[in-house]
Amino acid sequence: xxKKQTQWAQVGKxxxxxxxxxxxxxxxxxxxxxxxxxxxxxxxxxILNHIKGRAMTLIRFPDGVHGESFYQKNxxxxxxxxxxxxxxxxxxxxxxxxxxxxxxxxxxxxxxxxLHQLHSRKPHFDKPDxxxxxxxxxxxxxxxxxxxxxxxxKAHIETYGxxxxxxxxxxxGLHICCPLEPAQGFSEVFDAAQLIAQPFVESHQNDTxxxxxxxxxxxxxxxxxxxIRSGQSIVSPYSLRGRVGAPVSMPLTWDELADVTNxxxxxxxxxxxxxxxxxxAWESIDAYAVELHTHRKAKAASKKLPPNKxxxxxxxxxxxxxxxxxxKTPEPAGEIITGGNNNFVVHRHxxxxxxxxxxxxxxxVLKSWAVPRGFPPRPGVKRLxxxxxxxxxxxxxxxxKIPKGQYGAGEMWIYALGKYQLTKEKKDGFYFxxxxxxxxxxxxxxxxxxxxxLLERVxxxxxxxxxQFIDPMLSETADKPPLGPDNIYxxxxxxxxxxxxxxxxxxxxxxxxxxxxxxxxxxxxxxxxAFRATNALFDAEIVSLDATGKPIFKxxxxxxxARGESNIQKLSKTNPVYCYVFDCLxxxxxxxxxxxxxxRKEWLKDAIRPDTPYRVSEFVEDGESLFEAAREHGLExxxxxxxxxxxLPGRRSDCWLKVKVxxxxxxxxxxxxxxxxxxxxxxxxxxxxxRVGKELHYRGKVGTGFDDNIIKEVLKELxxxxxxxxxxxxxxxxxxxxSTWLDPKLIVEVSYSKLTPDNMFREPVFLxxxxxxxxx
Numbered sequence: 168x169x170k171k172q173t174q175w176a177q178v179g180k181x182x183x184x185x186x187x188x189x190x191x192x193x194x195x196x197x198x199x200x201x202x203x204x205x206x207x208x209x210x211x212x213x214i215l216n217h218i219k220g221r222a223m224t225l226i227r228f229p230d231g232v233h234g235e236s237f238y239q240k241n242x243x244x245x246x247x248x249x250x251x252x253x254x255x256x257x258x259x260x261x262x263x264x265x266x267x268x269x270x271x272x273x274x275x276x277x278x279x280x281x282l283h284q285l286h287s288r289k290p291h292f293d294k295p296d297x298x299x300x301x302x303x304x305x306x307x308x309x310x311x312x313x314x315x316x317x318x319x320x321k322a323h324i325e326t327y328g329x330x331x332x333x334x335x336x337x338x339x340g341l342h343i344c345c346p347l348e349p350a351q352g353f354s355e356v357f358d359a360a361q362l363i364a365q366p367f368v369e370s371h372q373n374d375t376x377x378x379x380x381x382x383x384x385x386x387x388x389x390x391x392x393x394x395i396r397s398g399q400s401i402v403s404p405y406s407l408r409g410r411v412g413a414p415v416s417m418p419l420t421w422d423e424l425a426d427v428t429n430x431x432x433x434x435x436x437x438x439x440x441x442x443x444x445x446x447x448a449w450e451s452i453d454a455y456a457v458e459l460h461t462h463r464k465a466k467a468a469s470k471k472l473p474p475n476k477x478x479x480x481x482x483x484x485x486x487x488x489x490x491x492x493x494x495k496t497p498e499p500a501g502e503i504i505t506g507g508n509n510n511f512v513v514h515r516h517x518x519x520x521x522x523x524x525x526x527x528x529x530x531x532v533l534k535s536w537a538v539p540r541g542f543p544p545r546p547g548v549k550r551l552x553x554x555x556x557x558x559x560x561x562x563x564x565x566x567x568k569i570p571k572g573q574y575g576a577g578e579m580w581i582y583a584l585g586k587y588q589l590t591k592e593k594k595d596g597f598y599f600x601x602x603x604x605x606x607x608x609x610x611x612x613x614x615x616x617x618x619x620x621l622l623e624r625v626x627x628x629x630x631x632x633x634x635q636f637i638d639p640m641l642s643e644t645a646d647k648p649p650l651g652p653d654n655i656y657x658x659x660x661x662x663x664x665x666x667x668x669x670x671x672x673x674x675x676x677x678x679x680x681x682x683x684x685x686x687x688x689x690x691x692x693x694x695x696x697a698f699r700a701t702n703a704l705f706d707a708e709i710v711s712l713d714a715t716g717k718p719i720f721k722x723x724x725x726x727x728x729a730r731g732e733s734n735i736q737k738l739s740k741t742n743p744v745y746c747y748v749f750d751c752l753x754x755x756x757x758x759x760x761x762x763x764x765x766x767r768k769e770w771l772k773d774a775i776r777p778d779t780p781y782r783v784s785e786f787v788e789d790g791e792s793l794f795e796a797a798r799e800h801g802l803e804x805x806x807x808x809x810x811x812x813x814x815l816p817g818r819r820s821d822c823w824l825k826v827k828v829x830x831x832x833x834x835x836x837x838x839x840x841x842x843x844x845x846x847x848x849x850x851x852x853x854x855x856x857x858r859v860g861k862e863l864h865y866r867g868k869v870g871t872g873f874d875d876n877i878i879k880e881v882l883k884e885l886x887x888x889x890x891x892x893x894x895x896x897x898x899x900x901x902x903x904x905x906s907t908w909l910d911p912k913l914i915v916e917v918s919y920s921k922l923t924p925d926n927m928f929r930e931p932v933f934l935x936x937x938x939x940x941x942x943x
Contacts, residue, residue, distance in 0.1 A: 178208065181249060181269035185276050192231045192278060193413045198435060203407065204275040209439050211268035212629040213447050214405040216607065218282065219626075220289035220590065222253055222262030224400050225274060226281035232409045239279070247273065255285075255292055256398055264289060268627075280409045283400040286356075287349065289590075294349035295356045296456065298329070299401055300364065301391035302341045305384060310339060311428050316374055316388055317341050321421065323367045328463075330455035332448070335430035337408035337416040340388075342401055346456040348509070353397040359461045360392040404449055405442075407435060417441070418449040442629060444817060446761075453602035454585035511587040511601060512563045513542070515755075517773055518577040521699050523755065525552065525622075527587055527599070532557040536620065540701040542606070542756025543624040544633060544670070552612065552622040578773065582606075583757060596620060606757035624756075632704050632753040633670045636681045638817030639706050640750075642806065645824040648790030654807050655765070656790040659825060660747050661718040661803040662710035663727060663939045667746065669694045669703045676709075678939045687727050690739045690780050691746055697779040705771070706750035706814075708784070711742055717800065720935060727939060748775055749784035749806075752814055760814035767814065790826075798828045831918040832857055832928070833937055834866060835911040837894050839885065840902050849882050853933070854906060855917060856896050864926060865898030869917050872933030881915075884936060888913055898926060912942040 173186045188201035207214070225239045242252040242261040250273065251264040262285070265271060274282070286295040300320060304313050320343060321331045329345035336342055347356065368375045368390055376387040394401055402408065402416045417433035423445075433441065458464075512533070514524040523541050526533035536552040543550050566581045585603025592598075596613040609625040630637075648656060665684065668675040674694050676685045685692070688709065711722035722742055729735050751759055751771040759767050768786065775783050786808075787793050794805050804827035812822035838854035852870030856863040873881070889910040894900075914937040919928035 176272070178269040178272050179267055181247070181267070183247075183269055183272050183276065185272075190231070190278075192228065192280070193411070193435075194231060194233065195411050196413050196435075198413050200276070200278060202435065203278070203280065204272055206407065206435050206439065207271040207275045208268055210405050210442065210629075211271050212627045213442055213450075214271070214282075214403065215265060215268070215626060216447065217404045217449065217452075218265050218284055219609075220264060220266075221287070221403075222255055222285040222292065223265060223403075224283040224285075225263070225277070225279040226283065226409060227277055227279045228409045229278045231278075232280070232411065236409055253289065253292060280407045282403040282406040284403045285398075285400050286353075286395060291349035293352055293397075295351075295353060295395060296347055296349045296453070298345045298347055298356055298360050298459075299392075299395055300324070300343040300345075300360065301336070301389075301394055301401065302343065303389040303391050304339055305381070305386055305388075306339075308339065308386075308388070310430060312374075313339075313341060313388060314424060314427065316371065317343060317424065318421070319371065320367055320390070324363060327363055327460045328457060329460070330457075332418065332452050332455075333421060333424055334404055334416055334418040334449070335414075335427070335433060336402055337406065337414040337430070337433075338410070339430070341424075341430075342416075344452070346452050346454075348456045348458050351459050351462055353395065355459060355461065357392065357395050359459045360395055362461065364390050364392050405438065418447065420448045423448065447629065450607050451585070451602060451604045453588075453600075453607075454604060456586055456602075509586050509588060510560075510563055511583075511585060511603075512581060513583040513601075513606070514565075515580045515582040515770070515773075516575065516577065517579070517699070518569075518575045523582065524555075524579075526558055526562060528560065528563075531560065533560060533562055536612075536622070538622055540755075542610075543622060544628070544702050544756055545631065546624050546627055548624065548671075550622040552620040554618045554620065580770070598625065604761065630758075632758060633668050633702055634675075636677060637666060637704065637752065639664060639666060639679055640815045640817070640823060641819040642823035642825040643819060643821040645807065645826050646830075648794050648805065648807050648826050649824060650790065652788075653809055653811070654790060655786040655788065655810050656793045657749060657784050657786040657806050657808070658793070658797065658802060659804045659806050659827070660708035660710050660784065661720050662708045662723050662744075662747075665707055665709050665746070666752075667691075667703075667705040667707055667748070669698055669700065669705075671701065680940050680942065682939065684727055686732075687729060687735060688739070688744055688746075689736060690743055693779070697776055697781045698774055699776060700755055700774045702753065702755055703751065703774060704753040705748045706752060707746045707748040707781075709744050709746050711744050717802065724936075724938060744780065746781045747784040748781055750814060752816070760816065762813070763811040764808055764814075765810045794826060794828075802828065804828050829918050830920070831916055831934060832866075833914055833916050833940060835863065836885070836888075836909060836913045836915060837863065837865075837896065837911045838906045838908040840868065840906050846878070849878050850885070853881075853915070854900070854902075854908075855915070855928070855931070856898075856911065859897075863894075863896045863911060865896040865900060867927035867931065868901060869928070869931040869933050871931075872917070877933070881933075881936065884913055884938075884941075885909065914940040 171186050173184055175182050176185050190200045192198055192200050192203055226236055227239055228236045240260045242263050250270055251266050252261040253264055254261050288296050302313055302317055324331045331343045331345050334342050368377050374387055375390050376384050378384055404416060404418045406416050408414045412431050413435035414431050415433045415438040508528055510528040512526045516522055516524050523538040525536045525538055535555045535558050537555050538550050538552045540550050568578050569576045583603045583605035588600045590598045590600050598611050600609045611623045611625055613621045615621055664679045665676050672695055674692050677683045710718040713719050723744055726738055726744055729738050751767050772783050775781050790807055797805050807824040809822040834855040834857050836853050837856045840851040842849045842851045852868040854868055855866050857866050891908040891910055894908045916934040916937055917931045918934055920930040923929050
């Protein structure tokens with residue numbers, strides 16, 4: 168028997184013993200156990216959002232997916248003591264409760280490839296928090312025929328007042344889950360699911376069935392509602408499956424599902440990449456929890472609560488009412504309302520001092536805390552939270568401006584609205600989880616004084632918006648401005664595209680190509696003076712202006728290329744830059760990318776202080792006039808943007824259109840021809856290619872637009888790039904045998920009249936180097 172090879176790894180605050188990391192788990196896919204562990208550790212922030220506090224059944228594959236596998240429900244006696252468990256069921260098995268990334272690493276080291284979850288969550292183990300419909304097609308069934316059934320079932324379920332979420336199973340079917348408030352037992356939820364499924368199957372009897380026995384299905388898709396029963400489970404979101412291809416049970420948006428023809432496309436190789444690019448399609452699932460349709464009550468009536476020793480007055484809203492004149496403020500006067508008891512709202516409140524208001528529903532009112540510095544972005548960051556007077560339940564929907572002279576005067580925006588759960592109560596505070604479309608996370612409220620608390624985030628987000636490199640959203644091009652009320656228009660600033668990350672007074676500025684240029688622009692580093700925020704990520708353009716206010720690209724590139732602290736400081740005075748900010752991706756504890764553009768613009772404007780090098784890039788409603796003004800003043804062009812568009816990091820979208828006065832493109836230099844005559848010592852023309860997706864499309868040669876200084880500058884950059892024997896492009900290369908080919912890293916901008924029939928640039932002219940985009 169081969170000796171077991173072990174080593175210890177530090178995962179958070181735990182040490183986990185790992186063994187046989189080079190064991191092959193998925194032979195056809197050449198996936199090692201080390202890669203399985205890496206997958207679960209990397210996806211931990213997202214998967215824990217769904218399985219933390221749930222009892223888990225594991226399917227282990229100690230000898231790989233072709234070896235013997237077995238279910239494991241009981242926590243092993245030799246498991247580390249820090250692995251939590253719950254004793255459940257008639258057999259009183261000790262189910263593992265995942266609580267942190269170290270638990271997932273420990274499970275993966277046991278070759279626990281598949282994580283299957285029970286349908287309830289601590290502390291309500293006897294009450295499911297979702298209803299599941301498992302679409303299980305027979306072997307060999309075309310998945311493309313399952314998708315329309317799923318969409319029809321979705322529409323049917325919605326008539327009962329539920330919000331269905333969908334995921335692949337990692338096999339041949341789909342799971343449709345409808346979030347529930349954990350108020351009823353398993354039998355009631357099963358009965359409700361049966362009442363929904365029966366009429367659907369009756370109306371789709373040629374394609375679906377409720378018969379669980381395979382011989383009775385007759386080639387139809389089983390609408391499996393039997394998994395919702397006590398003790399049953401489903402594979403967890405983002406769990407691997409022990410099958411060839413290393414597939415993953417992938418949560419999807421319904422729009423994404425429409426384009427899926429084979430669920431096996433989601434696997435260990437690309438699941439994390441998808442989540443990082445698209446986010447978690449199920450992130451806000453718990454915010455849509457509702458009562459079972461069979462148990463819904465009439466709208467709760469207002470009523471007075473009895474005296475409460477925690478309040479000086481039996482009228483819990485008395486303090487709130489005394490501070491307000493309801494003839495002058497649009498705030499709700501409010502009555503105490505009994506209801507679901509788990510709603511929350513966070514307001515961004517720009518009063519005399521900007522702060523955030525956290526409000527949690529309890530006993531028919533909203534318990535409220537003012538959080539001056541916003542929500543903590545990650546574990547380890549603590550925020551002061553001062554408890555204020557209780558607010559009426561109507562404040563859940565209040566979004567507006569409190570008039571000057573009134574208590575709390577100023578703008579108040581709903582920053583997040585959804586459901587919350589108390590996950591743990593302590594003598595000195597409590598733990599709670601927020602679930603909403605806007606923000607989801609687990610937090611701790613720790614009491615330090617009578618009305619003072621410390622707010623701390625418990626779970627780590629999947630994406631660290633402030634410290635990772637985030638790729639900006641990219642635009643398509645258009646010949647003229649699109650018209651219509653759906654668009655807004657702003658100038659296209661001729662400068663360096665940059666993302667500005669601001670955290671706790673520290674700043675980081677980096678380009679579209681992840682070049683850190685923080686040190687090059689010292690005049691942009693006074694974030695506390697420039698921003699009304701504690702943490703933020705802005706999308707912007709750094710420009711250098713001439714005396715008339717026109718941006719000069721060459722000047723800002725010279726600033727970016729400057730070296731030496733004293734030289735940079737001198738240039739910041741003689742050639743200062745300005746930063747025109749046009750979007751906000753993250754602000755004080757939550758991402759904004761899912762918000763409509765106009766809402767992001769509203770918060771952006773509030774977050775940028777006046778009279779600093781940072782300026783809000785203003786927008787207008789008249790695209791034609793702005794474009795003509797840009798042409799008349801010799802500017803580069805304008806941007807047309809859909810007013811309701813989301814921000815799509817790293818993606819090119821026609822929701823943003825670049826409309827240039829002159830047609831140009833950013834292309835890669837892939838080679839050059841030998842020079843002749845007075846260019847004999849340099850080059851004749853540059854071979855250029857445009858990146859389309861992952862391919863390079865050849866656009867021909869550019870040999871005009873150079874003067875002597877530009878030729879020397881370009882030649883200097885060419886010498887930094889490695890030469891190649893050949894290069895692969897889409898299109899027929901010119902002068903293949905007489906050209907020098909280069910590693911495609913150097914980006915330049917060229918103008919052209921149009922594309923030829925063979926997709927070359929007609930009449931190309933060199934405009935400038937783009938060192939802000941190049942990789943050299």
